[in-house]
Amino acid sequence: MSEEAIIKADEASGEEPFDAPVRRNAGEPSSDEDVDALIVNLDVYEGPLHVLLELARVQKVDLRKISMIKLVDQYIEFIAAARARSLELAADYLVMASWLTYLKSKILIPTVDDGTGEPTADEMAARLAFQLxxxxxxxKASDALFAMPQLGLQxxxxxxxxxxxVLKTPxxxxxxxxxxxAYxxxxxxxxxRTYKIDPPKVFSIEDARARIERMLxxxxxxxxxTKVSPPKDVDAPAASVVASSFNAALEFxxxxxxxxxxxxxxxxxxxxRRRDAPKAAATMTTDEKTEALE
Structure with a gap:
């Protein structure tokens, strides 16, 4: 009888179907396990490799009783089947198997404290379990991202x-x-407040007149x-310097x-300089000349 006929017969008789465990071969994952998981079948353990590492860390499985030959053979079979799917997956499990072998060697070889600070087997097992x-x-995060609706597909x-x-409410x-x-x-x-205006920086006409008088x-x-005007390092705007110099030149x-x-x-x-200019007129300002005429 087929499996469906057996289930229908059990339902017709009113009895609950018997859920018997199904034996699987080494390296073959169950239906509810990840298909990319390496299932190992050793003398003291049967299950995923990363779970074995976790059990070794909490000392529920003695690594000294694990056969490295069986582990390597099952790993080679798994890599041969997983090579066509993902090369990165095979590399990850290669790191797991090599670390497991290294941990067993650390357990079998007596530890000698040479002061180098090398981590112990328990510490390395904890680090490996954390990396796994x-x-x-x-x-899982990558699978969740790819399971989301993709732009251009869904x-x-x-x-x-x-x-x-976007409405922001403070x-x-x-x-x-x-x-x-604040108040x-x-x-x-x-x-x-009393508003005070700072006087602007200007080049006075008196200074411009004194400079031109010295350069006559x-x-x-x-x-x-512009060559008669003061140098550029004068603390005044250039427009004020030119205007004052021109005004002083007009007076002269x-x-x-x-x-x-x-x-x-x-x-x-x-x-x-005017060649026939009188000396008195050359040195008199506009106001002085006006007073002299009066």
Whole structure:
């Protein structure tokens, strides 16, 4: 009789079906176990290899009674079957088997404390078990990611996607001191204050006139006004320096001490000392000349 006929006969008789254990060969996983798990069948243990390592760590399985020959033979059979599926899987279990062999060698060989700080067999077993747990967690996370709906397979983007609007609601958390501090800052900011305007930095006309007066003897020929202006390291804007120098040059030209010439619009302004200028007029300012005429 087939398995389905036996189940139907049990249901018709009203008796619960007998769930007998099914024996499986070494290296063959059960239906509810991972198909990528290496199932070993040794004298003192039968099950996945990573569980064997965990039991060895908690000392429930004596590694000294495990046959390395059987373990290697079963590992070779598993690798031959898993090579077609995943080479990384075979490499992982190769590391497990090599570590298990190394742990057994550490147990069989007497430990000698040489002061090098080499980890013991229990410590190495704990580290290996932790690495296996991390590997299993990463595999489960990878399977969970691939089990999610994939863009272009299960879900598809819209032709005209809409922007996602995010509404933020602030949640204020403050104690009494912070509230009083904020209130005090607002009250202090509301107090009337005297607005004080800092005077701008300018190059005064008096300084420009004094500089041109000192340079009258050095400009017998036509010279660009910018060369007569103070150097760039003066603590004043360049526009103020040019304007003050031009104003002072106009005053000297009005007094008859300078000649000013410009060849065209927006062209450089040239100045030179007037050769027949009177000495008194060369040193008099506009206000002094006006007072002298009166």
């Amino acid at each position: 747990q991390r590997l299993e967690a990463m595999r 879900v598809f983007p819209r032709g005209l996607p809409e922007g996602v609007r 949640l204020w958390q403050a104690d009494l001191f912070e509230l009083l501090n 005090a800052r607002q009250r202090v900011a509301a107090v009337d 003897g050095a400009i017998p020929e036509w010279t660009d006004l 030209a009005k007094n008859g001490a300078l000649e000013i010439r410009q060849l065209g619009h927006f062209e450089p302004i040239y100045v030179r």
